[in-house]
Structure formats: C-alpha cells, structure tokens
Amino acid sequence: MSDLNKMTLADARNNLRAGEITSVELTEACLSEIEGSGTLNAFVHNTPEIAMDQAQAADARIAAGDAPSMCGLPIGIKDLFCTKGVPSQAASRILEGFKPEYESTVSQNLFDAGAVMLGKLNMDEFAMGSSNETSVYGNAVNPWKVDDRDLTPGGSSGGSASAVAADLCLAATGTDTGGSIRQPAAFTGIVGIKPTYGRCSRWGIIAFASSLDQAGPMTKSVRDAAIMLEAMCGHDPKDSTSADLAVPNFEAMLTGDIRGKVIGIPKEYRMDGMPAEIEKLWENGTAMLKDAGAEIRDISLPHTKYALPAYYVIAPAEASSNLARYDGVRYGHRATLEAGDGIVDMYEKTRAEGFGHEVQRRVMVGTYVLSAGFYDAYYNRARKVRALIKKDFDDVFAAGVDAILTPATPSAAFGLGEMKDADPVQMYLNDVFTVTVNLAGLPGISVPAGLDSQGLPLGLQLIGKPWEEGDLLNTAYALEGAAGYVAKPSKWW
C-alpha cells in the first residue's frame, strides 16, 4: 500500500486492525514525509525515536487484540503542549531549552489511547497570532499555493494545520483561544473543532488566556475529529475547570441524519465588506443543510459586534497574569546581566529579550487594563459585555435552535508578510467569526466547504450547544457529505 501518510485516522485504524498495515510502516511513511517538508516549517522538533518506540508498542497491542481508539496512529502535537523530555516552548524564545518533567493531560490521554507522536508543531508565539508569523521558529507555510507567494496556514495552530493538510501526519492537536483551531483549519481545507470549555483538560498546556483556552483535534475528516476528540477529552482532577461529565462515543453519533434540526443563521455575521465568495459559500452551506432536512431559521445575536473588543481586553488581561511566571528564575531564558544589575533589571531584560513583539504588546495592554483606575472601565466592562454575548447564544438555544451556521473566516489564506505594516487590529479581524464562541464557552467546528476563485479552500463554521459536541459533529458530518469537498494541495515543497 502506498501513500500511507495520506490516510485518514479512520482508514488507518481499520487497516491496522485488519492487519493490512502496521503502525511501524505508517509511522515510517510520515517520518519520511516530514523529512522532506522543511520548507513548510510545520514540524519544529522531530521525535522519530519516540515515534518508532510507540509504533512498535502499538503493533504489539494490536497483535494482542488490545487496540484502543488511536492505537498506532501517528499524529503531531502543537508546541503549546508540555511533552515529557521533549522541547515544549510555545514557539517562544523565553522557553528556549525547556524540557518539561511531565506530560500534559491531553497528550497523555492520546498516548493512553495508543497514539504515536511524530514531533512538535509550529505555532504563533504563546498562541498569540492569526498567521503563524510571530513564532520564534519562523513562519509555518501553507501547503496551498496559487502563485509564487507563500501563504499563511493561519494561526495560531498554523504548524498543525499545515502538517495535516500536507499529509505529514494523520492528524494533529491544536488549541483555540479566539479561533486558533478553526481559522487555520479553514485556511488549509481541513476540519478543526474547539470543544465546550471544560471538555479538554488544560493541565500541561502552556496557558494564554485561561478562561478561553481549549484544546481540540485538527483532522482530515469530521469522522476523524470525532475519534480524536473523544480520546483527548475527559475529566481531570488537575484542572479545576475540567468538566466532570461522561464523554459520549462521538463517532457512533455520526448518522448524517439532521432532519428536523433547527439551524440558526445570525444576521450580525453578514459583515460590511464581506467578500461575495464568502457570502455565496454561506448561502450554499445553508441550502445544503436545508436539503438534508434541517429547518433554517434567521436569528439575531445582537452583541456580536462587541466580541472582538471584549476579547482584546479579556485575553491580554489573562495573558499578562499567566505570562508573569516567565521571569528568568525557574525555567527558560535568562538575560545576560551587567555588573550591578539587580533583580528587576533581570526580569525586565529577560522578558524584553525572551518575548516577541506581539506577546510584549499583549502583556502590556493586559497590564494596562488591569491597572488601578482602569480595571472597572476596561476589564469589568469587558466581562459584563462577555456575559451579554453569552446570553445572546443562551436565548437562541432556548428558542429551539440546535446549531448556528456562519463563515469560518472573513477571507481565504493571505500571503505571508502581507499584513506586516497593517495595524494589529486588522490582523485581529481574522477572528471576527470565531471569537464569540470562546467568549461563550461553546463548541465550534470548521468544515471545509469549497474553494474560492483562486482555488484556495474556504470553511464554514457550525456552533453548537454546550456539551453537545456529538450533535454538532453529526451536523458537521452532514454538511461535509453534502459539500463533497475533496480538494488537496498539489505537492511543491
């Protein structure tokens, strides 16, 4: 069998269990693809020895008839996850050389389910960015190309998106604070789901904004997302916000039958200046769900406009607190000091050298909005607006809406460097359709739904009710089937 690395998780799992292939073969195929993919800069720390050990162990388990859900399936792990003994630096200089003594709960859950780790994946520094251009490792590159420009794979999970779209691995982990799974998934033509806040343990995931951060899978199909999400989530006593709820068998819920489901179309997501192609894609998606038997209902989420400004108070505020721990004392980079430098000089020089520009900007904005005299005007007001944004969703769900359909992004992938001179706020607008979902703690999934006129992938987003990932995945499965998206980037790297 050739091109094993191009398999979906589901196909590879079935072939492994049928004895048609081995995990060692599958893992070797991925490792050899990764070796030839340097120009994509998706994998930044390769772990071939760990991968081969895990693959051999998986083959033994399969042979013994004891194959858990991800047994023998090779995946990539975003650099934000702490992986024991393997560099985990959130794409930041400040964590250069850091090798955790412990394993994040999500990666441990995946290993317990038999998954094989190929290496760590590129991302925006501390997950702050929408283009993977703030990484200390340099830009990750989108495998999609339409002219001589290198395109962004999106961010912050840009390396994960690039690696999955380029078939370097079967799937990857991502994290999503304002759209960091769903936007890169849309830019690269893959599936990405951010589950309900509390579904995945945050323990061992380097924190950005703790009330918004959630891990999720980035995969080649909705079925794969169901398989991998189930392996990732579950209650963890080490994260006090982790939900003590049973995890359903998500894959078993994929029937494709959405007759009678009510799909909301929020009028506030029809933005001024939205490209006609995005609007057309959204209309097509709506028609597909209607043809599948869903009821389409126009809805209103009146506070949508205020989601991005609320996010750009809350996320930097939490980041300024979370990133206070990088002080050059316990781990990571410490600046070289001059004679007479005191401890404050050490902190200030270390953080100026260790944090990139965007991270510094957000830490300082967060410091400002939390500072005495501005806390009420900015931070408390943003938290009140957040409560209103959540209420918008609560109201439409209470009125009988099962899921909400929106575009995933306001455009297709743009060229790396094209936003260099733009105001940071322009870059923030990438998250305009996704950030509401984090503020409301809801599950959201991006499904590839078509190509734009240049031939670049576009995604649609479905937003579900809290803890209803199974139902959401089933609606996404119906949309995926109707859209019939099969395009792949042609290999140039």
Added chain:
Amino acid sequence: MSIDTKTAAKVAHLARIRVEDDALPALAQEFNNILGFIEQLNEVNVDGVEPMTSVTPMRLKRREDVVTDGNMPEKVMSNAPDAREGFFAVPKVVE
C-alpha cells in the same frame, strides 16, 4: 483616553518589560490604536449586568487540602537557568 510616553513607560515597567526610551512613542501609539478599538465597549448598556466569572454554570471542584505531590527537587530545578545547592539563584535582592 490617550496614552502618552510617560504612561507607556509606566506600563512597561509594571509588566517588567524593558523598553528603551526611543521605542516609547511608537509603543504609546500602538496602545492608543488598540484602546481606540476597545472604546467601542462604551456603546453597550451594561446596567445591572454582572461581570462574568465562569463561562460554564458549574461549581469549581473542591478537594481535600492535602499534599498530593512533591519530593522531587531535582525535577523542579532541572530547567532552571541558574540553580545551586537546591536553590534558584538570582541577583542580590537585599543590600
């Protein structure tokens, strides 16, 4: 609300990030752009709205106040830039 270079310098110090004097005007301008964007929140009527403290209506888990982990000083120190004799070393703090 407009941020001047003096405020920018104060914020940088509060955040413990060294910003050289010649970089302060540009930093102040960036703050002003972002805060200008955030000002939109003033349009929202938030009378009587409680600030959100938890996005899911779940009570935080409690546990017994007992030691669950520990006795691993080598592991705790293993990533330190400067560790000596079981301590993290830092520049002199007290004269």
